Amino acid sequence: MSENIAAIATPFGTGGISVIRISGSTAILEFNKIFKGPNLEKAKSHTIKYGHVVSLDDGRILDEVMVSIFRAPRSFTAEDTIEVSTHGGVLVTQSVLNEILKLDVRKAEPGEFTQRAFLNGRIDLVEAESVMDLIEAQNESALKIANLGLSKKTSTLVHDLLDDVLDLIAKIEVNIDYPEYDDAIEMTNELIRPVAVKLIEKFNKLIYHSQRNQLIKDGIDTAIIGRPNVGKSSLLNALIEEDRAIVTDISGTTRDLIEARLNLGGITLNLIDTAGIRETDDVVESIGIDRSIEAIRRAKLVLLVLDQSNKLTKEDKELIELTKDKKRILIGNKSDLDKQIELEGLISISSLHQLGLEDLEREIISKLSLTEIETEDFNYLSNERQISKIKEAKASMEEVVRGIDLEMPVDLIIVDLTNSYYSLADILGKSYETSIIDQLFSKFCLGK
Known part of the structure; x- marks a missing residue:
């Protein structure tokens, strides 16, 4: 009852x-x-x-x-x-x-x-999480990912891996428990290793595509950076077509991070307008600058805004150097004024006059490979919990291969195989801790 x-x-x-x-x-x-x-x-x-x-x-x-x-x-x-x-x-x-x-x-x-x-066994944990994903979807691609989870297609992907691992475990256990059974294939390390390696390859593919799914679903953190008064806030307002950030001629107006969402090419960009980065004695502005540098570190994409009506300053050059290893787009703002900067790949825009924004959006789509989104197969995992469990399953399978290379006996190899199986089972909630389940469902709204 x-x-x-x-x-x-x-x-x-x-x-x-x-x-x-x-x-x-x-x-x-x-x-x-x-x-x-x-x-x-x-x-x-x-x-x-x-x-x-x-x-x-x-x-x-x-x-x-x-x-x-x-x-x-x-x-x-x-x-x-x-x-x-x-x-x-x-x-x-x-x-x-x-x-x-x-x-x-x-x-x-x-x-x-x-x-x-x-x-009650009506849905598994992937389907349950997909219910929340459907409610919180911010773009068309996120909706597709959630619906694949609800339709059991994503769960089937995990079930297939579970079957592969379980089949290998079963064959080994027959050898261990019933050595007298003549019809069973003797599972030697030489037979187990290629199967384990193939499973690792499947795990790697699943991890790669699942991490991409996670980015598409949660949005891509995109930092708009530059020295003070180059037009970062104007660019944010122009992209989202509303006045979210205060725009003035006074340097250092933006002292904290301002965030907004932009749907582009089937996914969501989490735009972060940062404080202008420069040397300053202002304590409040310094805190904003520290947060800007942290935003750069976390960002998957950096939009570095330069004032192309002036020559590059020391701060400009430092920011170009700081972000050289990031996925980055160089933006020359104030294209309506005389151009003083020549840099390879520079996208010229005028936030004030809404010029060049389509070129910038095309460059963002190209930089993030968003042209592939429309034809992408989204049938993969899509959140941190699921991906971490696949990584655990892969790590255990790598221990299987390592153990075989060290010529460990088969009855020890099976321990890591079993651990890999349990990590996969955790994705679907086949084995779970009550505290984890309670925490997961507490994030849902009332009535769901």
């Missing part, structure tokens, strides 16, 4: 309708006590019933509703579930929820519906 839980599943605020979700062993029985309409206990699964929610105390009507019935196990949580569609006012929705909570129903914790779906 599972406790009955309830929560508002739609965003808080006024709208056409609101939806309250209830799930649990006796969810239908309990809600039927305050429902005036057809007997919900006799209703078939996947049907909708019209009626009214009434007060448990005096029978007065609280709202006119439509009730969707989903009987176990054919529901999101694999439990009896109902979804009550009320009118979309804040007060009326809350009053219906409050009446539901007078029954043998408690308020759900954030993510508890999805957690129950996972614990």
